Structures are given as structure tokens and as C-alpha cells.
Amino acid sequence: MNFFPTPYPDxxxxxxxxxxxxxxxxxxxxxxxxxxxxxxxxxxxxxxPTQLEALIANMPVNTKYTAEQxxxxxxxxxxxxxxxxSKRAKEIVQAMKNGEGKTIYIKIGLVSNTVxxxxxxxxxxxxxxxxxxxxxxxxxxxxxxxxxxxxCLKHKMPLCDSTELIRAGNRQRFISASHExxxxxxxxxxxxxxxxxxxxxxxxxxxxxNNQFGFREGQWFKSQFRVKLIEKGYARMNNYIHxxxxxxxxxxxxxQEYLALVQSPVSVNSGGxxxxxxxxxxxxxxxxxxxxxxxxxxxxxxxxxxxxxGSNDEDENNxxxxxxxxxxxxxxxxQSGLSIREISDILKSSTKTIRKAxxxxxxxxxxxxxxxxxxxxxxxxxxxxxxxxxxxLREEWLELHAQYPDxxxxxxxxxxxxxxxxxKKYDSEWMEENYRRIKTVVNTVDWDKRDAELLPKxxxxxxxxxxxxxxxxxxxxxxxxxGISGWFAKSKNKLPFTKKYVDSVVENLQExxxxxxxxxxxxxxxxxxxxKLWNLVETAGxxxxxxxxxxxxxxxxxxxxxxxxxxxxxxx
Numbered sequence: 001m002n003f004f005p006t007p008y009p010d011x012x013x014x015x016x017x018x019x020x021x022x023x024x025x026x027x028x029x030x031x032x033x034x035x036x037x038x039x040x041x042x043x044x045x046x047x048x049p050t051q052l053e054a055l056i057a058n059m060p061v062n063t064k065y066t067a068e069q070x071x072x073x074x075x076x077x078x079x080x081x082x083x084x085x086s087k088r089a090k091e092i093v094q095a096m097k098n099g100e101g102k103t104i105y106i107k108i109g110l111v112s113n114t115v116x117x118x119x120x121x122x123x124x125x126x127x128x129x130x131x132x133x134x135x136x137x138x139x140x141x142x143x144x145x146x147x148x149x150x151x152c153l154k155h156k157m158p159l160c161d162s163t164e165l166i167r168a169g170n171r172q173r174f175i176s177a178s179h180e181x182x183x184x185x186x187x188x189x190x191x192x193x194x195x196x197x198x199x200x201x202x203x204x205x206x207x208x209x210n211n212q213f214g215f216r217e218g219q220w221f222k223s224q225f226r227v228k229l230i231e232k233g234y235a236r237m238n239n240y241i242h243x244x245x246x247x248x249x250x251x252x253x254x255x256q257e258y259l260a261l262v263q264s265p266v267s268v269n270s271g272g273x274x275x276x277x278x279x280x281x282x283x284x285x286x287x288x289x290x291x292x293x294x295x296x297x298x299x300x301x302x303x304x305x306x307x308x309x310g311s312n313d314e315d316e317n318n319x320x321x322x323x324x325x326x327x328x329x330x331x332x333x334x335q336s337g338l339s340i341r342e343i344s345d346i347l348k349s350s351t352k353t354i355r356k357a358x359x360x361x362x363x364x365x366x367x368x369x370x371x372x373x374x375x376x377x378x379x380x381x382x383x384x385x386x387x388x389x390x391x392x393l394r395e396e397w398l399e400l401h402a403q404y405p406d407x408x409x410x411x412x413x414x415x416x417x418x419x420x421x422x423x424k425k426y427d428s429e430w431m432e433e434n435y436r437r438i439k440t441v442v443n444t445v446d447w448d449k450r451d452a453e454l455l456p457k458x459x460x461x462x463x464x465x466x467x468x469x470x471x472x473x474x475x476x477x478x479x480x481x482x483g484i485s486g487w488f489a490k491s492k493n494k495l496p497f498t499k500k501y502v503d504s505v506v507e508n509l510q511e512x513x514x515x516x517x518x519x520x521x522x523x524x525x526x527x528x529x530x531x532k533l534w535n536l537v538e539t540a541g542x543x544x545x546x547x548x549x550x551x552x553x554x555x556x557x558x559x560x561x562x563x564x565x566x567x568x569x570x571x572x
Contacts, residue, residue, distance in 0.1 A: 011140065012145065017174045038057065040172075044170075046121070048076065055070075078208055083284055086217070109285075113285070116263065122161055123140070126155040139177055144159050149201065150202075151202055198258075213305040223310075228297035241279070246274070263288075277293060340354050340355065396416075461481045474506055519540065523539050531563055533567040
């Protein structure tokens with residue numbers, strides 16, 4: 001190579017090589033590959049490029065660039081490899097310098113991962129404009145291509161998909177950002193709540209990309225998370241984790257909608273990636289999930305890597321110190337005459353954990369010397385302690401029913417199962433007398449009446465959808481407009497008049513695209529602009545590859561309006 005483009009801030013190496021290809025003057029892509037790498041056996045990889053030592057060797061004499069500089073500053077390696085062990089990370093760096101791409105994706109976990117990577121290159125419309133103003137050309141920003149990042153951190157606005165696929169077509173072609181492939185087809189907007197969470201993760205992702213943290217073993221992160229889990233009441237010192245409470249609070253913190261967007265859903269009633277992350281195992285997962293958990297637990301990303309949580313200058317390991325205090329407290333309680341159940345309630349641990357700790361510490365608890373039971377000379381149900389506990393739980397049960405007058409006992413016991421279980425076992429007759437049963441009344445729907453009431457509303461919604469910027473008319477779209485998407489399409493066979501009308505107006509994809517084209521032409525005519533392929537694509541929001549499938553219909557519309565149709569031959 002006689003020259004090499006200067007990489008821009010946060011520019012992907014892929015983008016830099018794409019700009020080289022534009023300036024090289026080569027007609028065929030394979031000749032660009034030969035120029036850059038001295039070989040034709042190189043794949044154009046966006047995330048984790050390979051053969052970087054060969055690239056450096058083919059650069060102009062006295063080049064200032066190094067393979068590691070490209071890896072850490074202009075690829076997604078710092079993000080993808082942030083949480084993998086040091087040995088594997090070094091193997092991946094070496095493979096990026098001289099190895100094959102297939103082994104890299106396997107080692108870094110992208111092949112076995114359940115996360116689906118972005119299909120299209122992404123861009124920020126404001127960055128696109130600013131880059132042209134500042135550098136004279138646009139480029140692909142590194143952070144915008146991270147799967148799970150939906151907004152531009154700099155401009156606080158949603159990212160858009162380009163028309164260029166990341167993994168398709170010519171695998172030896174480097175594609176640059178341009179006016180032709182960075183088209184804003186429709187305005188994207190998110191709720192304030194989603195935007196806040198998206199900006200959190202974009203901020204943490206930027207920190208990962210721009211800081212060369214030392215690689216840590218998986219146990220380091222497990223330990224970091226464990227300290228905060230214990231501190232926040234999600235875990236005990238014996239490694240027991242309150243998984244259900246953790247998952248419920250995690251879902252409440254982020255919301256299922258956002259977790260679904262970042263491909264990290266959490267089911268409260270089953271396993272999944274979150275329990276795996278906090279258990280004692282060697283599994284690694286997608287980097288976004290580490291950021292989600294760290295943000296939830298209140299751990300800054302820099303501290304997650306650089307600060308050993310749970311320790312200070314006076315005590316190298318606060319967790320061990322806490323364990324000693326816990327052990328001492330157990331010894332005191334065991335010698336005070338309390339039962340194992342009472343001790344477990346005080347220490348917030350299971351009876352099994354208490355028994356194990358007693359054996360570990362060699363405590364000779366007093367109940368070993370009275371036949372193994374606390375009540376040696378009398379039954380528990382004959383004691384004053386039993387009578388007091390029964391009265392207390394009876395009062396609690398009645399207070400719960402007074403607090404929730406519209407709920408049945410079955411509903412109330414879901415969150416108070418301990419109260420119910422004790423009274424059911426020891427006070428069953430009283431429980432039966434004070435068990436509230438509410439009969440559920442099923443309201444039947446008059447579908448004929450609903451059909452008659454719904455039809456004019458549906459017609460009004462369809463009328464609105466046909467006015468202004470086109471919206472595709474579908475059962476789902478109409479249902480969402482009316483706020484009844486949950487049952488509208490599913491119940492269409494019970495709504496004969498509404499079904500007949502909707503079926504007559506719904507559009508398939510090509511019909512919708514034709515209507516968008518017609519609308520786009522009207523817009524351009526109203527603005528007094530000449531109809532060309534590029535401005536029709538931009539205004540109508542229909543990609544050229546889709547136009548190709550309806551080119552006959554477009555030609556007919558243009559001819560009816562008396563316009564030139566030659567530009568349609570450029571459709572690919």
C-alpha cells in the first residue's frame with residue numbers, strides 16, 4: 001500500500017479499510033484484499049478482523065500503527081472479550097494477528113451464545129451529519145455496532161439500521177458508510193423509561209471499549225457480584241442465593257420490555273442466564289449481561305474490574321471478617337437455649353445451614369442432652385409458647401383479610417404461606433371457619449353487540465391510517481390503534497361484519513409498499529422536486545431491493561403521471 005487512511009475517533013477498522021478501498025482505484029474487491037493483506041484468503045469481518053500482522057506489514061514504510069492498537073482501539077474486541085479469562089483473551093489476540101476468524105468466534109463465545117448479533121450496520125443520523133462537516137465523509141462508529149446498544153450516547157437519540165447487511169453478500173468487500181446506505185426510513189422513538197436504560201448501557205459499553213482493563217478470571221466477577229448480593233440481601237454467607245427475589249427485583253428494575261430488547265429476558269419461575277451468572281460456575285455469557293447485573297447492583301464498571309469489593313486497608317477480606325462475626329453470633333445463640341428454628345430466623349439462614357455450621361464449629365448445643373427435643377417433659381401444643389404463637393398468627397391472618405377485603409384466602413396465602421401452613425397444621429378447625437372463598441363470576445361477552453359497536457370504530461381507524469404518512473393496514477395494527485390488540489385478531493371469527501370489512505382493506509407487504517411509493521411521489525410533487533430514484537427511496541421509505549419486486553407497478557404509476565421511468569433500470 002502506498003497510503004493508509006487515518007482512523008477517525010471510534011472508527012471501526014472495517015470502516016477504515018472501506019475508505020481505503022474507495023481511494024485505491026481498484027475495480028475488483030479482491031485486488032483491494034491483495035493490496036492490504038498480501039493474500040486473497042482474508043474475510044472482511046466487522047467485529048473481530050484477522051491477519052492484522054499482515055496488514056501492518058503491507059502498510060507504508062515507518063507506519064506508526066500496530067496490530068494491538070487496531071485491536072483495542074478500532075475493533076469490538078474490548079467489548080466482547082471484557083469478561084473472559086486472561087489465557088483465552090491472549091489466544092484471541094494472537095488469532096486476530098495471525099489466525100482464522102472461525103476459531104476466534106468460537107473462543108470468544110459468539111458461536112454458542114444465544115444472543116443474535118445485529119444484522120445491519122447502524123448509524124446515528126446526527127453523527128453522520130457531523131462527521132461530514134468535520135472530516136468530509138461519514139464512517140461506521142464502533143459503539144454503534146454493539147448488539148444491545150440502541151442509542152447514540154453523544155446525541156441521546158436512537159440509532160438507525162443502514163441498508164447494508166453485516167454478514168451477507170461478498171465476504172471480501174469492505175463497505176463504507178454513505179448517503180446511499182444510511183437512509184432514515186422512519187423516525188424511531190422510545191419511551192423516557194427505555195431511553196434512560198438504553199443510555200445506561202451505552203455509557204457502560206463506551207467505558208468497556210475505551211479502557212484497556214486487565215483480564216480477570218471468572219471467579220473474580222463472581223466474587224464481586226457476591227459481595228453486593230449479600231449486602232443487598234439477595235444472598236447469605238453460605239452461598240445460598242434468593243433466586244426468586246433476585247429475579248423479581250431485577251425484572252422490576254429493568255422491565256421485561258427492555259430485557260427483551262437486549263435479548264436477556266428473565267423468567268421469575270424458571271432458570272436462565274441470571275441464575276447462572278451468580279452461581280459458582282465457570283460459564284461466561286454475553287458482555288451486556290454483566291453490565292446489566294453490575295448496574296442493577298450499583299457497581300461502577302471501573303470498580304468491577306479494578307477494586308476488590310468487600311475489602312479495605314484494615315481488613316483484606318471483609319467477607320471473611322463477616323463470616324467470623326456470624327460464627328460468633330451462632331455460638332452465642334446456640335448456648336442461649338434457643339431452638340434451631342429460632343436461631344435460623346434470627347440469622348436469616350435455613351435450618352440446614354445452621355446444623356452444618358454447628359457441626360463445622362463443634363458446638364455442643366444444649367438440646368443434644370435432653371433427648372433431642374426442646375420440649376422434654378411436655379408436648380409443644382400444651383405449652384404457653386404454643387398458645388401465644390397461635391393467638392398471634394390468628395390475629396395476623398384476620399388482619400390480612402381485613403386489609404384485602406376483595407381477595408380470597410387462596411390469594412392472600414400466596415404471599416403469607418408461613419402463616420397459613422402453621423395454622424393449617426396446628427389450628428385446622430379455626431382455619432376452616434376463617435377461610436374466605438370467593439366465587440368467580442365469568443362475564444359472557446355479547447359478540448353480536450360488540451361486532452356492531454366495533455365496526456364504525458375500525459372504519460374510523462382505517463381512515464386515519466390511510467391519511468398522512470402511510471401505515472400498513474393489518475389486523476395487528478388496527479388492534480393496537482384501538483388498544484385491543486390482545487384479543488382483536490384472535491377473536492375475528494366472532495366478529496363477522498368487522499372481519500369482512502378488515503379482510504377487504506388489509507394490505508400485504510407489496511400493496512403497502514406501492515401505497516408508500518404513491519405517497520412519496522405526491523410529497524415530491526407537492527415540494528416541486530424532480531422524481532429520482534434516490535429521493536423517492538428516501539421520501540417513500542422503500543428500499544431499492546423491495547422496489548425491484550414491484551417495479552412494474554411503479555413504472556405504471558410513473559407513466560400515468562407522465563414521468564420518465566429510465567431510473568428504474570438501476571434497481572438491484
